[in-house]
Amino acid sequence: EVQLVESGGGLVKPGESLRLSCAASGFTFSTYTMNWVRQAPGKGLEWVSSITSSSSYIYYADSVKGRFTISRDNAKNSLSLQMNSLRAEDTAVYYCAREAYSSSLAYFDYWGQGTLVTVSS
Amino acid sequence: DIQMTQSPSSLSASVGDRVTITCRASQSISSYLNWYQQKPGKAPKLLIYAASSLQSGVPSRFSGSGSGTDFTLTISSLQPEDFATYYCQQSYSPPRTFGQGAKVEIK
Numbered sequence: 001e002v003q004l005v006e007s008g009g010g011l012v013k014p015g016e017s018l019r020l021s022c023a024a025s026g027f028t029f030s031t032y033t034m035n036w037v038r039q040a041p042g043k044g045l046e047w048v049s050s051i052t053s054s055s056s057y058i059y060y061a062d063s064v065k066g067r068f069t070i071s072r073d074n075a076k077n078s079l080s081l082q083m084n085s086l087r088a089e090d091t092a093v094y095y096c097a098r099e100a101y102s103s104s105l106a107y108f109d110y111w112g113q114g115t116l117v118t119v120s121s
Numbered sequence: 122d123i124q125m126t127q128s129p130s131s132l133s134a135s136v137g138d139r140v141t142i143t144c145r146a147s148q149s150i151s152s153y154l155n156w157y158q159q160k161p162g163k164a165p166k167l168l169i170y171a172a173s174s175l176q177s178g179v180p181s182r183f184s185g186s187g188s189g190t191d192f193t194l195t196i197s198s199l200q201p202e203d204f205a206t207y208y209c210q211q212s213y214s215p216p217r218t219f220g221q222g223a224k225v226e227i228k
Contacts, residue, residue, distance in 0.1 A: 033143075037165075037216070043211075044208065044220070044221050044222040045157075045159075045165065045208055046217060046219065047210075047216050047217045047218060047219065047220040048140070050215065050217070059215040061214065061216050062122075062188065062216075071158070087138060095164055095165075102170060102171050102174060104210055105152060105170065105171040105219070106212040107155040107167060107170035107171070107210075107212060108155070108157075108165075108167060108210070109167050109170075111164035111165055111166075111174070113164055114164055
């Protein structure tokens with residue numbers, strides 16, 4: 001059974017840092033592109049970042065570029081998101097999501113349960 | 122970046138109704154369009170990928186159509202468990218942008 005379990009969320013002050021983790025199991029983690037998607041309270045989904053299977057390609061949303069860093073450890077089946085210089089607008093539930101493909105068409109087929117990050121003084 | 126616009130943003134419907142939600146891309150995205158369902162406090166769930174392919178385990182009352190810039194999600198006969206928010210997402214190019222969501226509420 002595919003499982004994605006996020007951890008590391010919490011309450012931090014503006015300007016502080018936080019590191020999120022996503023533990024993957026039930027599939028060959030090293031062969032999948034992985035993503036972070038967030039959802040501010042009462043708002044819609046916002047894609048944050050993605051990393052290909054071997055970390056060759058990494059993408060960020062403009063809203064987090066230069067502040068967030070995505071990484072993965074294929075030996076530990078783990079995905080991470082290092083978040084620096086946090087702002088109030090980064091307050092959200094953060095989901096990790098697996099990216100699957102049908103031919104060349106990508107979609108997010110499995111999602112974790114999410115971890116809440118609150119940035120407030 | 123490719124912008125995704127859904128309409129309506131919310132709708133009220135009754136059990137048994139046929140419901141249609143549309144999604145428009147700011148440029149052609151071929152069939153690189155996915156649909157997700159999200160219930161309060163839960164993670165999104167994939168319903169449709171590649172514009173019209175039903176994800177395994179998803180009831181056949183859900184269907185998707187369209188290509189290029191205009192897409193549709195249809196629920197043929199709304200069930201109580203279908204009251205939720207629905208999001209489209211393009212996977213044509215990064216960033217993998219989502220629509221703003223369409224909330225389906227009980228009439």
